[in-house]
Amino acid sequence: MAEKKQKYLENRELSWLKFNERVLEEAADPFVPLCERMSFLSIFQSNLDEFFMVRVGSLHDQMHVDKTAHDNKTKMTAKEQLAAIFDAARILSEQKDLVYRNYMQLLKAEGVELLSFADMQPDDKVFLEHYFKEALMPLLSPQVIGKKQPFPFLKNKEIYAVVVLGTKNGEKLGIIPCSNEVFERLIKVPSGKERYMLVEELILHFLPLVFERYTVKSKSLIRIIRNADIDVDEAFYDEDLDYRDSMEKLIRTRRRLCPVKLEHSRVLDVTIIENLRKELGIGADQVYFSEAPLELSFFSQIQDSLREKRELFFEKRVPQQPACIRNDLPVIDQIEEKDWFLSFPYESMKPFIRLLKEAGEDERVVSIRMTLYRVAKNSQIVEALIDAAENGKEVVVLVELRARFDEENNIEWSRRLEDAGCRIIYGIDHIKVHSKLCQITYKKDGEIRHITQIGTGNYNEKTAKLYTDLSVMTANEKIGEESAEVFHALCLEQLVEKTKYLLVAPKCLQSKIIVMIDEEIAKAKAGKPAYVGAKMNALTDKVIIDKLVEASKAGVKIELIIRGICCLIPGVEGYTENIRVISIVGRYLEHSRIYLFGAEEETAKVYIASADFMTRNTTKRVEVAAPVWDKAIKERIMDMFHLMLKDNVKARELGSDGNYSRVTDSDVKLNSQEYFFAMSYQQAENTEK
Structure with a gap:
């Protein structure tokens, strides 16, 4: 018999949906400027799409492979999880429609209207009919489903018009793709400066012209989401292809995986829904009606049309140059004197890019080694x-081609790096390399020295302006030598088996975390102050969760800042009453990972890491967490952590009932992200003076 669900545990999928609900709250928040709210709604939708593609897709596969398998926290089977997901997602979709409806009213007040054909003035209708006949109709590819024209393959996330066609012998179904690189998504109409109609709505309206020999009985727009969860190493590794070619094959395969969701924008006859379900192989609970457009990327065009109205956007923020950095001294020499610390997006990534550029030209430098997971499209x-590499340095780059949905970008960059003479490696079978590690090796006074950079986020200039992340650059040889061992193991397709200073998954991270929590438990039992703090994207690792519960029972104070999934419910009497959990969802995506152990500031252990406390990170990936030994940097990270705990503008606290509520504990409002940016500006101004 399956073990009973513990009252302090939450299902990871349902916890993720609660995270996306917090994103939706930002989309509806009247204190967020209108155009920024629209961005949050787009993020909400793209998040939900990816969730269905990956998590629902995985559960869908699991349900067919092993009907008795269940998650290790709530003991829910895949079937039970899917039922709960579909119910929760339907509620969220209805809330999304309300938010969208509100936007349309607010945009109208700003002079922007998104109209249906019925709302158009006579001259507009004439214009649109002419536009349809001349610009759209020649490019359409209509199909009537029948014995000689079977149901077509519907592409993932693309919009189609479907129509029920009356004939002398009954009914047929017609389908037209509405997505085309040639089509403009928003069609501007003549009667107003910012009056538009969506191209798919225009196609839907003029379907009678396309199917002129039939009677149009009903019509709708549809969009499907396909399963994108593929086991790269096991299912699609082809011995006849090199690894990069195998990944390209995977991308092609992913596009054709089974549907997991059907959305439609009009009320369709039950019979038509049944026919679509039959063709797509999905259940009734996987069909969703949407009042809002099925895809929201056109928001960016509306935002661009309103750029002059600055009150509709966040105040512009520019990442600043840290005060400690000098322009008149080589970067390596500066880091030898004192560790560098960067906090994104408040501080610029340019100093790190400068380090790489200088290293590439420095005669002392022998090699540069780096792990790349996600990089920008135009990566400096x-x-x-x-x-x-072209300057003769040895450049070794581990490019993780399995970075989900970034595979194509990474494949292209790997080719360019290889062409330039870089040595490219792709990691280890069955283990993703997710660490954020860079090492510059150089000679000084006849000795080999290292500059090592450890980060919490990707080497991506674009996301460094949107995500909160931390980066430390150090000349400490203890860190340097162990980091060199990490690269050495990766080059040999091996795992690091033991470390003294770094925490390196999958062999030497989870176990060391447990040891440090045990040390705090021992302090609490001895009547001494004991503390564990952590900031990350998600908490799902059952081993670590169980240890945190044990620590709470022993009296250890535990404070967690978990942006997304949190499978541990705090405040449950007898289990987690010494644990507090908050989530910060604001202008910037909280992405940094911080581990803190110890109540005394002087002796506390502080780490920054690439790893969340998720089983996939702690046991199935190469991850690196590094201790912070520089006193000033250590104090700054601890101050940042404790200030975020005081956020009462963008923070929500997780209650013992498993629900989140906004933190409203003070009359003095503190938005931690705004505070950190204000501090970066102030420090930059002081430096200039």
Whole structure:
């Protein structure tokens, strides 16, 4: 018999949906400028799409493979989880429609209207009919489903018009793709400066012209989401292809996986829904009606049309140059004197890029080694590595081609790096390399020295302006030598088996975390102050969760800042009453990972890491957490952590009932993200003076 669910545990999928609900709250928040709210709604939708593609897709596969398998926290089977997900997602979709409806009213007040054909003035209707006949109709590919024209393959996330066609012998179904690179999504109409109609709505309206020999009985727009969860190593590794070619094959395969969700924008006859379900192989609970458009990327065009109205956007913020950095001294020499610390997006990534560029030209530098997981489309970092290789430096780059949905970008960059003379490696079978590690090796006074950079986020200039992340650069040889061992193991397709200073998953991270929590438990039992703090994206690792519960029972004070999934419910009497959990969802995506152990500031252990406390991170990936030994940097990270705990503008606290509520504990409002940016500006101004 399955073990009973513990009252302090939450299902990871349902916890994730609660996170996306917090994103939706930002989309509805009247204190967030209108155009920024629209961005949050787009993020909400893209989040939900990816959730269905990956998590629902995985559960869908699991349900067919092993009907008795269940999650290790709530003991829910895949079937039970899917039922709960579909119910929760339907509620969220209805809330999304309300938010969208409110936007339309607010945009109208700003002079922007998104109209249906019925709302158009006579001249507009004439214009649109002409536009349809001349610009759209020649490019459409209509199909009537029948014996000689079977049901077509519907592409993932693309919009189609479906129509029930009356014939002398009954009814048929017609389908037209509405997505085309040639089509403009928003069609501007003549009667107003910012009056638009969506191209799919225009196609839907003029379906009678396309199917002129039939009677149009009903019509709708549909969009499907397909399963994108593929086991790269096991299912799609082809011995006849090199690894990069195998990944390209995977991308092609993913596009054709089974549907997991059907959305439609009009009320359709039950019979038509049944026919679509039959063709797509999905259940009734996987069909969703949407009042809002099925895809929201057109918001960006509306935002662009309103750029002059600054009150509709966040105040512009520019990442600043840290006060400690000098322009008149080589970066390596500066880091030898004192560790560097960068906090994104408040501080710029340019100093790190400068380090790479200087290293590529420095005669002392022998090699540059780096792990790349997600990089920008136009990456200055990769260009710096290419320049270094062309200057004769040994450049070794581990490119993780399995970074989900970034595979194509990474494949292209891997080719360019290889062409420039860089040595490219792709990691280890069955283990993703997710660490954020860069090492520059150079000679000084006849000795080999290292500059090592450890980060919490990707080497991506674009996301460094949107995500909160931390980066430390150090000349400490204890860190340098162990980091060199990490790279050495990766080059040999091996795992680091033991470490003294770094925490390196999958062999030497989870176990060391447990040891440090045990140390705090021992302090609490001895009547001494004991503390564990952590900031990360998600908490799902059952081993660590169980240890945190044990620590709470022993009296250890535990404070967690978990942006997304949190499978541990705090405040449950007898189990987690010494644990507090908050989530910060604001202008910037909280992405940094911080581990704190110890109540005394002087002796507390502080780490920054690439790893969340998720089983996939702690036991199935190469991750690196590094201790912070520089006193000033250590104090700054601890101050940042404790200030975030005081956020009462963008923070929500997780209650013992498993629900989140906004923190409203003070009359003095503190938005931690705004505070950190204000501090970066102030420090930059003081430096200039």
